[in-house]
Amino acid sequence: MEGRIKGQLLKGTTTLLVLTVLRDGELYGYEIAQRIRERSGGAFVPSEGSLYPALHSLEAAGALEASWQASDRGPRRRYYKITKTGLGMLKEHAQEWATFSLGMARAVGGADQ
Amino acid sequence: MTVDLLAISLSCGFFALVVAAVLLVRRSERRLGRGPGAPSAPSMPGPDGGTDPIAAYLDRMSGELALPAADVAEVRAELANHLLDSIESLEAEGLDRETAIREALGRLGPAAELGRQIRAAHQSTRRLLAGAGGGVFAAGGGFVLGYIGGGFVVVALALAVFAVTAGLAAVGLRLPDLLADPTGSSSNSILIALAFAIAAWVATRYAVRTSASLSHRTPRAVAVVWALAGGLVFGWWALFGLSGPQSWPIVAAELCIPVAAVAGAFVRIERPLPRAPRWAIVVGLIAFIAVPLLGFAAIISPGSGSASGQATPFQMSDLHLDTVAPMAPAAWLPGDGITDDGWVTESGAAVMDAQSISGQSTLPIGPALGNWRDLRFEAWHALPMDGSGPGGIDTRYASPFEVQPAALHGDSLQATFEFERLRDAGSWWVVLTALGPDGHRYRLDFGYSDFTTFKGSAWDWLTAPQ
Numbered sequence: 168m169e170g171r172i173k174g175q176l177l178k179g180t181t182t183l184l185v186l187t188v189l190r191d192g193e194l195y196g197y198e199i200a201q202r203i204r205e206r207s208g209g210a211f212v213p214s215e216g217s218l219y220p221a222l223h224s225l226e227a228a229g230a231l232e233a234s235w236q237a238s239d240r241g242p243r244r245r246y247y248k249i250t251k252t253g254l255g256m257l258k259e260h261a262q263e264w265a266t267f268s269l270g271m272a273r274a275v276g277g278a279d280q
Numbered sequence: 281m282t283v284d285l286l287a288i289s290l291s292c293g294f295f296a297l298v299v300a301a302v303l304l305v306r307r308s309e310r311r312l313g314r315g316p317g318a319p320s321a322p323s324m325p326g327p328d329g330g331t332d333p334i335a336a337y338l339d340r341m342s343g344e345l346a347l348p349a350a351d352v353a354e355v356r357a358e359l360a361n362h363l364l365d366s367i368e369s370l371e372a373e374g375l376d377r378e379t380a381i382r383e384a385l386g387r388l389g390p391a392a393e394l395g396r397q398i399r400a401a402h403q404s405t406r407r408l409l410a411g412a413g414g415g416v417f418a419a420g421g422g423f424v425l426g427y428i429g430g431g432f433v434v435v436a437l438a439l440a441v442f443a444v445t446a447g448l449a450a451v452g453l454r455l456p457d458l459l460a461d462p463t464g465s466s467s468n469s470i471l472i473a474l475a476f477a478i479a480a481w482v483a484t485r486y487a488v489r490t491s492a493s494l495s496h497r498t499p500r501a502v503a504v505v506w507a508l509a510g511g512l513v514f515g516w517w518a519l520f521g522l523s524g525p526q527s528w529p530i531v532a533a534e535l536c537i538p539v540a541a542v543a544g545a546f547v548r549i550e551r552p553l554p555r556a557p558r559w560a561i562v563v564g565l566i567a568f569i570a571v572p573l574l575g576f577a578a579i580i581s582p583g584s585g586s587a588s589g590q591a592t593p594f595q596m597s598d599l600h601l602d603t604v605a606p607m608a609p610a611a612w613l614p615g616d617g618i619t620d621d622g623w624v625t626e627s628g629a630a631v632m633d634a635q636s637i638s639g640q641s642t643l644p645i646g647p648a649l650g651n652w653r654d655l656r657f658e659a660w661h662a663l664p665m666d667g668s669g670p671g672g673i674d675t676r677y678a679s680p681f682e683v684q685p686a687a688l689h690g691d692s693l694q695a696t697f698e699f700e701r702l703r704d705a706g707s708w709w710v711v712l713t714a715l716g717p718d719g720h721r722y723r724l725d726f727g728y729s730d731f732t733t734f735k736g737s738a739w740d741w742l743t744a745p746q
Contacts, residue, residue: 196358197365215366216389219359220397227404227496235354245358 181213181221183264186230186249186257193236195244196222222247230256294424304414305486305553307494311350313552333381333676334363337391343390344395346404347496355398359388402496411495415506418490419483426482430475431590436563438471466733469525473533476522481544484510488545489553499549510541518738524743526735527703599672601723604660604680604711608722612651652714652724655686657695662709662729671729673709681705686712699732703744707731 178230188202189193203211225231230253238244249257309407338356345352363384370380388394448454492499515538522534599608649655658680665671681704684695693712699705711727734741 195361197362214389215362215387216394217397219355219362220401223355223398223401224404227401241363242357242361244361245354252373275530 180211180264181217182225183257183260184211184213185218185221185225186253186260189231189247189249190254190257193246193248195238195246199247225253225256227258228252298421298425298428301418302425305418305422305490308414308511309416309552311493312348312489312499313350333385334360337363337388341395341398345393345399346498346501347399348493350499351402351496359394363388366423377410408495411491411493411497414494415487415491415502419487419506420511422486423479423483426479427475429482430478432563433478434471434475437474440638466525466527466530467540469530470533473518473522473530473537476518477536477540480510480514480541484541484544484551503545503549504644507542507545510545511538514541515539519742520737520739523735523740525735526738527734531738531741534719590721593653599726600675601673601676601709601711602671603675603727604658604727605713605721606725607724608714608716612716612722613724632663649714649724651717654721655693655714655724656711657684657686657693657697658711658713659683659697659699659705660709660711661704662707664707664731665729671707671709674707683710686714700735701740701744702732703734703741705732705734 184203184207185199188199188206194202196219199222200213200266203213219261222231222233226233230250231247232250233245233247235243235247338360341359342352342356345355348356363381365389366379366384367377370383373376375383484506487510488499488503491497491506492502495502518534518537659682660680661677662675663671663674682697682702684697686693686695688694697710699708707729708731709727709729712724713721714724716722734744736744
């Protein structure tokens with residue numbers, strides 16, 4: 168896909184992306200991956216292999232809470248919900264990302280000129 | 281009043297500890313077992329109805345997880361659901377089922393790598409610390425609970441031994457006195473040690489199961505740590521901490537405590553902890569009530585106790601004191617002879633004190649015994665004075681088990697024996713002897729007898745002189 172971010176660039180951003188999409192409500196794993204793809208206009212397609220370790224890591228850190236719930240289709244799903252700790256973590260990561268992306272934009276923009 | 285309040289507070293504290301530990305363990309058991317929140321992975325037939333590639337993938341991934349059973353079931357179910365969604369979506373995009381499955385599995389990456397990453401995500405340092413703390417707490421509660429349960433078990437055991445002994449006695453058979461325990465203290469110590477062994481078993485079991493659950497590890501993975509910790513703590517306690525009467529059977533029972541702790545961490549540790557069945561509670565309560573009643577009945581029943589049997593007339597020759605040495609001629613002794621006072625001091629040492637008692641002689645004991653040489657106190661093994669006989673020197677022994685020189689302190693001859701630090705003291709008889717003017721050894725008194733049980737730790741027993 169044209170305009171799709173390569174895997175190396177995505178590394179380290181999974182946590183921020185997961186927390187961001189979960190800020191809007193509870194989702195299960197597959198939905199999280201889909202929501203990230205949709206929100207980024209297809210630019211971000213997180214590796215599904217790294218999504219679940221990230222989710223379980225965030226749960227272990229207390230940033231997410233998980234529960235089994237009935238879903239609209241198929242069997243029960245494991246839904247993730249962001250916690251107060253997770254919101255704090257999101258704020259921190261978002262600030263870091265803003266600083267990083269601004270710096271990168273300036274540096275890369277400078278190189279173009 | 282203060283003591284009562286303290287006792288009530290301690291009792292309430294122990295009760296709260298046990299209740300909290302049991303609740304923690306029950307909660308942990310849900311994770312280690314197949315908890316209600318952990319659905320099984322949906323089954324998905326393979327494209328050709330043959331070997332299911334998804335199940336094979338999940339099996340490979342699960343093989344790397346090394347998590348509690350409920351966690352493994354949850355991860356499997358979660359990933360299986362993910363694959364279902366992914367395959368369905370890919371098929372909707374136009375892929376055939378076989379290609380869709382291959383693509384969905386490919387997106388998740390290598391199964392073993394995924395399993396390792398999920399395991400690392402679960403087994404965080406925070407959870408490891410929680411597991412360690414929770415394990416210690418559960419061990420404390422488990423120890424108290426195990427000791428209470430162990431108390432019931434040993435009471436039932438004592439009841440069974442009592443019943444067998446009484447039954448054999450009824451048909452004229454008598455079990456050998458293996459414990460040589462006239463005071464009953466050995467039996468009590470063994471039963472208490474066995475109750476502690478059960479408590480140690482429960483403690484490490486609780487610790488392993490709880491810490492495995494809280495740290496998201498398998499019980500087998502944490503068992504070694506708890507076995508080591510339990511073995512060291514309970515081993516130290518059994519060797520040095522439990523002080524009281526000791527004998528080989530007691531030491532053996534005490535050393536069962538660390539062994540039980542280690543075994544409790546390993547034996548069938550993957551199996552869920554049992555809940556006490558109703559029959560066990562009923563049997564425990566019956567034993568709790570029946571044992572004191574039977575003991576009371578045994579005490580008040582006619583013919584029981586040491587008063588039974590025919591009293592035989594006592595004769596000095598029954599004491600076999602001449603085994604030690606012949607009595608010194610009265611003419612060689614000061615006044616009316618020598619009597620002994622013996623007592624056990626607070627430190628557990630038996631101090632023998634021989635004094636000259638005479639209504640006529642005013643000579644101090646030193647000059648009065650001037651013709652005697654090598655005055656010494658001899659400690660001989662004695663027969664117990666338990667109603668079956670008058671006691672006296674145990675003639676199976678040809679020599680004293682300990683000899684101390686009689687030292688003059690003021691007007692007294694004294695020696696100190698550490699009977700409570702000797703393994704085989706038991707019933708003893710201490711006699712004052714000396715070499716007479718004719719060069720032969722004589723007994724200067726009738727001596728003093730008592731019974732001493734070894735007191736100390738298991739380590740004291742193991743390192744005590746024979």
